[in-house]
Amino acid sequence: MTATYGSTITGLGAYRPHRVVTNADVVRETDVTEDWIEERTGIRTRHSAGPEETVPAMSAEAGGKALAMASVDPSEVDLVILATATKRDRIPGGAPEVASRIGIPACGAFDLNAACAGFAYSVAMASNAVRLGEARNVLVVGAEHLTAYIDPDDPATYVIFGDGAGAAVVSRSSGNDIGPVVWGSDGGRAKILGTKWADDGREYASMNGPLVYRWSTKNVPPVAREACVRAGVDIADIDWFVPHQANLRIIEQLSEILGIPDEKVARDVVDTGNTSAASVPLALSRLHESGRTKPGDTVLLLGFGAGLAYASQVIKMP
The missing domain is CATH 3.40.47.10 (Thiolase/Chalcone synthase)
Structure with a gap:
């Protein structure tokens, strides 16, 4: 097909x-x-x-x-x-x-x-x-x-x-405004971010913060770079970077590694916290609502977290 x-x-x-x-x-x-x-x-x-x-x-x-x-x-x-x-x-x-x-x-x-x-x-x-x-x-x-x-x-x-x-x-x-996805997982280390069952019978989020930080800042940047390559876009030409809003420290480190200036990076996490699967679309929507973007702007999306699953693609703003 x-x-x-x-x-x-x-x-x-x-x-x-x-x-x-x-x-x-x-x-x-x-x-x-x-x-x-x-x-x-x-x-x-x-x-x-x-x-x-x-x-x-x-x-x-x-x-x-x-x-x-x-x-x-x-x-x-x-x-x-x-x-x-x-x-x-x-x-x-x-x-x-x-x-x-x-x-x-x-x-x-x-x-x-x-x-x-x-x-x-x-x-x-x-x-x-x-x-x-x-x-x-x-x-x-x-x-x-x-x-x-x-x-x-x-x-x-x-x-x-x-x-x-x-x-x-x-x-x-008529055009291809959503680039090819680069995705993968690292199930061997999945337990550093997941859930646990407590004595009270409830299921709680569980995370080894330092390991998550090291894993994401080491393994995720190449995924973002490859997404740009597959989309035929130089990372220097990206208008906006919208990564998973894990925490501000990870976002800043990823941006620095990728060489993306601060003014091009979504920081919705400051006001919204870490919302897992909702974090990228919430940040994307806020950028649009703010009036800072224009139709056709090139955006690098990057999701990563529990699983350890990750995915990235380049899109254009509506």
């Missing part, structure tokens, strides 16, 4: 829960200080979902905004992909509910769990479906409810994670 169409991102949308959690709020639940949090993570605030702000509910809000920006009617969506690792009910998947909430009739719908790399994985799959003529428009959503998995006795995870959803519409195009 050969590609028949091009693919492009035509719309973006975001949803951040109403409750904003400051570092001052966090320190009341832990034994760390506000300075400790900001020095190690760069995070100042994050959002925490309420009982009604479920993964499907947040996804539908973000997805509806993305469709509106794209001027795509729900009836024109053929596939919904929901990237998430934190939907509490494993069965059924959340994507069919997202489609139903938005009013998308009888579309294909499935969940994808590549954790923090989930959005990049999903964009690649959506692009392939569009290019092969299997779908006209694909709604891709990255959404997480990570605050349901944080333990106040574990500051390494309690202070960084937040909730939210970001979405993109991938549509048919």
Whole structure:
């Protein structure tokens, strides 16, 4: 089978829960200080979902905004992909509910769990479906409810994670505005970032921060470089760099290694925290909403995290 169409991102949308959690709020639940949090993570605030702000509910809000920006009617969506690792009910998947909430009739719908790399994985799959003529428009959503998995006795995870959803519409195009994906995994070291079961019967996020930092800053930059090569773009010509918003220190180190100037780097993590699969689309949406981007800007996306899974591609802004 050969590609028949091009693919492009035509719309973006975001949803951040109403409750904003400051570092001052966090320190009341832990034994760390506000300075400790900001020095190690760069995070100042994050959002925490309420009982009604479920993964499907947040996804539908973000997805509806993305469709509106794209001027795509729900009836024109053929596939919904929901990237998430934190939907509490494993069965059924959340994507069919997202489609139903938005009013998308009888579309294909499935969940994808590549954790923090989930959005990049999903964009690649959506692009392939569009290019092969299997779908006209694909709604891709990255959404997480990570605050349901944080333990106040574990500051390494309690202070960084937040909730939210970001979405993109991938549509048919005459050009190829979504570059080839570079993806992979390192399952032999998967246990440095995942979950654990506590004595109280709850499942909590678990992370070896120093090992995650060393692994990501050593192994992820070559992936980003290769994505630029495959897209036929010099990394110096990238207009924006939108990596997974793990923490500010990792983002700054990756940017320095890749030689990307500070003014071209998304830093949504400062106000939104680490939202895993939602982090890249949330940061992408915020860049668009800020008015700092223009249609056709070249953006390097880079997702990496639990698994250890990673993925990168070059796209153009809608």
